[in-house]
Amino acid sequence: MKGLIPDYLTDILDEVRDVTDGEVPDYIPALAEADPAWLGVVIHTTTGNTYAAGDDLAEFTIQSVSKPFTYALAMQELGIDAVREVVGMEPSGEAFNEMSLEKEAKRPFNPMINAGAIAVNQLINGTDSDVDDRVEVIRQFFSKLAGRELEIDASAVDGEMEGADRNLSIAHMLRSYDIIVDEAHDAVISYTRQCSLRVTLHDLAVMAATLANGGIQPVTGERLLSEAVCRQTMAVMASCGMYDAAGRWMARVGIPAKSGVSGAVIGMLPGQLGIAALSPRLDGAGNSVRGVKIFENMSTDMGLHLMSTENIAGAHAVRSINRVGEDTIVTIQGMVNFIGAEAILGVLNQHNFRDGRIVLDVSRMVESNTMGRRMLKEGLRRLREEGHEIGVIDPDGGLKQRLMDDGSQIPLVNENEG
Numbered sequence: 001m002k003g004l005i006p007d008y009l010t011d012i013l014d015e016v017r018d019v020t021d022g023e024v025p026d027y028i029p030a031l032a033e034a035d036p037a038w039l040g041v042v043i044h045t046t047t048g049n050t051y052a053a054g055d056d057l058a059e060f061t062i063q064s065v066s067k068p069f070t071y072a073l074a075m076q077e078l079g080i081d082a083v084r085e086v087v088g089m090e091p092s093g094e095a096f097n098e099m100s101l102e103k104e105a106k107r108p109f110n111p112m113i114n115a116g117a118i119a120v121n122q123l124i125n126g127t128d129s130d131v132d133d134r135v136e137v138i139r140q141f142f143s144k145l146a147g148r149e150l151e152i153d154a155s156a157v158d159g160e161m162e163g164a165d166r167n168l169s170i171a172h173m174l175r176s177y178d179i180i181v182d183e184a185h186d187a188v189i190s191y192t193r194q195c196s197l198r199v200t201l202h203d204l205a206v207m208a209a210t211l212a213n214g215g216i217q218p219v220t221g222e223r224l225l226s227e228a229v230c231r232q233t234m235a236v237m238a239s240c241g242m243y244d245a246a247g248r249w250m251a252r253v254g255i256p257a258k259s260g261v262s263g264a265v266i267g268m269l270p271g272q273l274g275i276a277a278l279s280p281r282l283d284g285a286g287n288s289v290r291g292v293k294i295f296e297n298m299s300t301d302m303g304l305h306l307m308s309t310e311n312i313a314g315a316h317a318v319r320s321i322n323r324v325g326e327d328t329i330v331t332i333q334g335m336v337n338f339i340g341a342e343a344i345l346g347v348l349n350q351h352n353f354r355d356g357r358i359v360l361d362v363s364r365m366v367e368s369n370t371m372g373r374r375m376l377k378e379g380l381r382r383l384r385e386e387g388h389e390i391g392v393i394d395p396d397g398g399l400k401q402r403l404m405d406d407g408s409q410i411p412l413v414n415e416n417e418g
């Protein structure tokens with residue numbers, strides 16, 4: 001039954017594949033080279049599993065998706081309070097490249113708009129650092145987050161610098177209020193290099209999963225950020241991460257997120273997973289048209305919304321696997337939503353089933369959502385396809401219905417039979 005989650009992700013991509021709304025931005029020459037047809041999505045769980053579909057290996061510049069991670073690094077280096085002196089945490093209600101500051105405090109509204117991001121970039125490695133050293137610290141940190149060496153796209157930097165008047169104006173404004181000390185040109189070069197790190201969706205998904213995991217990179221196991229820094233970063237992403245559409249995003253999708261002009265969108269469900277999607281055509285607010293739809297569909301399907309009242313599943317959704325006579329009984333416990341079912345499918349995939357029936361006992365399942373039940377049923381269907389006889393112990397009707405995608409029913413097994 002391998003491939004169940006990637007198959008689901010492919011379905012998710014198919015739902016939006018024909019949408020051609022939006023434009024690929026060309027104000028940065030490197031962005032105009034993107035293939036508008038690129039479409040991909042990757043999930044990375046905090047337990048270190050990854051699932052991908054579509055153009056998951058396409059490389060692109062990270063752009064604004066870098067902002068939360070540099071913000072996190074600054075807080076890790078200097079402390080949350082010190083960074084708050086420099087940049088606020090309120091949505092600006094303006095375009096990402098607006099030349100604006102908070103009226104009273106004279107600091108950028110938040111670290112997700114360019115004014116805030118340029119100010120935050122300047123904090124890394126100390127305000128007296130030269131540009132090369134600062135950018136190298138950022139590159140190394142991002143590489144640790146991604147779990148591989150990332151590189152800066154020098155030609156993307158050069159191209160963006162040729163038309164960087166707006167960002168230069170922002171840097172001059174920041175300097176005039178003593179928010180940064182570097183020359184405006186140095187500040188913008190430093191920030192633009194940060195934006196020009198080349199990444200894939202796999203990189204972004206595991207980076208998002210590291211925030212969701214409280215700062216421990218799920219694959220390498222290295223602690224890169226404190227839990228407090230991750231919480232602060234995700235909180236600001238939740239209110240300011242999606243340009244001017246952050247409010248609508250929170251209502252419809254309901255998870256912390258950040259998008260960028262290269263068409264990437266990342267989001268994460270704290271404690272559970274990171275998601276990254278890519279599609280280069282952007283809407284009027286600057287967000288990937290299909291990227292937003294992908295997240296909307298996944299949030300509805302998978303029950304990701306943070307304000308939903310569904311319970312959080314643990315990673316220990318399989319209580320036991322026992323051989324009883326000719327049957328192998330797999331006992332499920334707790335909440336079965338996406339992450340619960342993902343853990344169960346992972347255990348089933350690794351288990352070496354012997355001959356005889358595979359019976360899923362869901363009588364200890366406390367709660368489930370549509371996605372969790374759908375995944376369990378599809379998992380059983382695939383086990384049957386592989387030649388196993390299947391069944392379910394479900395005295396309380398926890399699965400709601402036993403109909404599988406192919407129209408057949410999962411046979412009910414009597415509790416006392418095992």
Ligand code: GLU
Nearest residue numbers: 063064096114195260261
């Ligand atoms: N480097 C881009 C800029 O400053 C990033 C913009 C974005 O992704 O929102 O214009």
